[in-house]
Amino acid sequence: MGALQSSRQTGGVRGSAVQAPLLKLMTALALALAMVLSMSAVSARADEVNLTPGPTVTQDPNSPTGYTGHFVYYNPTATSVRFVADIMLRNWADPTDTTVYSPFEYRPGLMRGGGGYDVEMTEVADGYWVTDVPLAAGANQYWFYVDNDTSYWVPDPANSPIFAPDGIQGTARRAFNKVHVPYDPVKQNYAPLAAREIENPRADSPKGTWSYVPFEVNGTTRTMGVYLPPNYDPNRAEPYKTIYMQHGGGQDQSDWMNMGDVPVIMDNLLQDGTTEPAIVITTNTNYLGAPNEGYPNLRNVVIPFVEANYNVSTDAIDRAFAGLSAGSFVTQNLMRYDTLRFGYYGPWSGGAQAVLATVPNIDKPYILYGGGRWDFGLPNANTVAALDQVAFVENVVVAGAHDFNAWNQLFTIWARDYLWHPEAFILDEVTTLKDAVADTGLNKGNRNALTVKLDQALKLVPKDENGGAVDVLNGFVAQVNAFESNGKLTEEEAAGLLVIANQLLSNLGYWQQQ
Structure with a gap:
């Protein structure tokens, strides 16, 4: 018709x-x-x-x-x-x-x-x-x-x-x-x-559940959206990870669970074995508290409620927070004022705050910027690139505008390819180091000795062996210093290698100690 x-x-x-x-x-x-x-x-x-x-x-x-x-x-x-x-x-x-x-x-x-x-x-x-x-x-x-x-x-x-x-x-x-x-x-x-098609319900996929769960904020009953993965086990030995998703303007805690398609996408990714079982929480910006205080109600009410009522990890590295449009501002304010509360951040379709490059500990979390190619809120690539010099940042552009055409894809990519995958964020730094080693005046054997260490460290990270990766990177640093001392590397070459290696050590060493 x-x-x-x-x-x-x-x-x-x-x-x-x-x-x-x-x-x-x-x-x-x-x-x-x-x-x-x-x-x-x-x-x-x-x-x-x-x-x-x-x-x-x-x-x-x-x-x-x-x-x-x-x-x-x-x-x-x-x-x-x-x-x-x-x-x-x-x-x-x-x-x-x-x-x-x-x-x-x-x-x-x-x-x-x-x-x-x-x-x-x-x-x-x-x-x-x-x-x-x-x-x-x-x-x-x-x-x-x-x-x-x-x-x-x-x-x-x-x-x-x-x-x-x-x-x-x-x-x-x-x-x-x-x-x-x-x-x-x-x-x-x-x-x-x-x-x-990952956004379409499958007849044969195990289904999670979701609902609006009441809780108290400043004496008022409010709700949060809660998605529980298929076969959620409150007594599972390994606590679940949590993903907090924030809405945009003209929206609330409903939208990621409905048009955002989070329950369907999670069910399908879990059936495919391409993400980990996790609990997804959606909150309403109106009750989170002051932005310049890092949203104290999120920190003091919402997260404690979730961790008291569900079998979830209390480690920051097992928490993720992402938001679209106005929710991206929430995400970036959290990155600025409560940096270490989450291990992963996803600010999407809300620009990029240049001031984040000066925030203490911004090199600790893993950050995925994103937006649609035809999105007026697409983060500025130069601002993101500048932040990437001091933090572990990736940037994804998908087909879409300032709409759920972009945001559904971004959630899929985040949950499938980046969440709980620190190696996806440090790969650029390791690749840059390997290229820099190749450009030095070292002979083939010495270059290979350094490159092998970098490859080994990268392989250990997805195995949750940060301690081993740190040991290998410390060996890399010691060998670079030795090559500089005996004149095989120039001071400039060594300095360039050590800056990036120490960024990796700061990041991986922090999470190893948590």
Whole structure:
């Protein structure tokens, strides 16, 4: 039914900037005629249209993605309804292409991140508003505007997120409804899009549970979102690790558990064996306390509550904290004022604070910056690179904008590739050291003696053998000093090697002692 719609695509449209006026006129007339005819056809066939409220995703040979989303919203008092979704497309395969594409123009290489697709829905029966649109793999977000009131992002009553009882209310809340779409390997045929299937529920995956758990903050009952992994064991000998996820503006502790897809992604990663069982906590910024005090209620209330009521580790290296947009500011303020509270930080889509490079102990935690390529909050690469000179930092850019198209991917990458993997953060420093050794005037045997030590240290870290890695790196430092003393290394060459080696020793040695 895609031809039935009058499109208001706010993200832009595909096409040349200069077209013949006659061609424009003919195209406009053809579209108008098609719309009139199709509207009449729908009215005549209203009894044939699926009017089940909510989204229905069907395999469709006529869809450019192989799947069509059929959306039905029931509201008998509405005079108009707009369907809005963050499904406009950009060219991830070709960064030089600045065009924003409609979902109807999908081809392999395009990814969501072009902004909001906005279309008037068609009333095909009394109070039943309908629209169809091609959709691609993963979790797709959508909402409604009723009677052109854009101040209220209307939840889909047939497919509503499960909101926290003490969360944002009314027009302050942005309702991100979610619909999952399979991957068509023929029509979608693009590896980065295939990777987004991790966001889709699997019938055969062991399922974790999640809920909003009440607790007391300053005499008031509030809630936090809590995800427990499949087969959570309160008596497991090895305590679980914890991941704290922070929301953005217009959101609360609900969003990572709903549109953010954390429970589904965690279930799937655990089934694949690509992450460790962990408890995920979502909190509301409003009750965490003062930013310039490192959010004392997080430190003094939330974390103690979690550690008293769940079988989780109390070691900082087993805690992680990440946030999107406004939640990135929370994350970076924690990095600034309560640096050692968490072993891993993920500030996403909220820029990068240059002042962090001067924070004491900033070389201890492992930090993953990230954002969408078309994201206005994408961290400044130069600021991140400067921080990487004094800390252990990685930076990931994914297909997406300032939306959950980017954030779902970032959570997947973080939980799968970076969390509980310090070797992923020190790899750059070890590689830099190896390159620097290769550039010295040492003979092959002496270069090999240093490089072997670096490789050995890197292999020990993922085995939780930081002590062994520290011993090996101390041997590296001693050998560099010896080579300088006997004139095999210049003072400048030795100094360059020792600066990075001592950064590694400071980091690994700290966690070894905890």
